[in-house]
Amino acid sequence: MSVTTSEERLILFDPLPDLHFVDAQGETVAVRDWREAPALVVGFVDPTSAACRRIHTALGDLAREYRRRGVVTLIVNPTADGDSEEAMATMRRVADDAAWSCPYLVDPDQRVTRLFGVRRVPDFFIFDRGRRLAYHGRFDAELPEVPSDGEDLRDGLETILRNESPLIGRPTNGDPVQLGSHLSRAASPVSAR
Secondary structure, X not given: OOOOOOOOOOOOOOEOOOEEEEEOOOOEEEHHHHOOOOOEEEEEOOOOOHHHHOOHHHHHHHHHHHHOOOOEEEEEEOOOOOOOHHHHHHHHHHHHHOOOOOOEEEOOOXXXXXXXXXXXXXXXXXXXXXXXXXXXXXXXXXXXXXXXXXXXXXXXXXXXXXXXXXXXXXXXXXXXXXXXXXXXXOOOOOEEO
C-alpha cells in the first residue's frame, strides 16, 4: 500500500505491510519476524507527550502479560529523528524506566505514522494471526485522575484472541503528532515493502 494523500490510511481488514525498522538500540526489526504470533500490536507512543507518559508503565505491564500468550507488541516513536543520538537516548531511557520488554522503534520520516493515519498519540493497532487490521483505538479511558490500565487495548486483544469480529475502538484524545516537523535528511531506517 502506498500513501498518496493525507486521507489515505489503514482501515479494518487491511493487511500489515512488510515493515522494517531500527529500534532504540540500533538493531533492525522486521514485522515478518513474528509470523507465528496470534496477534501483533503496533502502538504509536511519543516519549515527550504527556498523554503517552501517563501510560508508559501500564503499557509495559500489558505487553509483558500478553507476551506470555504469544502476542507481540511493537512501539513506534512517530516523532524521533533516527539520526539524533539525543532522541535515541530518550527512547532508551523511557523503555528502561517503564521496563518495556518490547522493541521501541523509530519512524524518522513518518512514513509509517502517515500510513497508519496516526494523528494523535498514544494510538494502537492490533493485527490478527493473518496480519489483517482487526482493532484501531485508544489504550484506555485516558482520564488523568485514574491510573492507566489499558482496558480498551486489552478488550481489543481479548476479542481478537477469541477469533471474534474485528472492532474499531474509541479514538484517542491524546496529544497531536506534529507531522513533518523533524524529517531526517538521511536515508530512512524504516521501509515498507
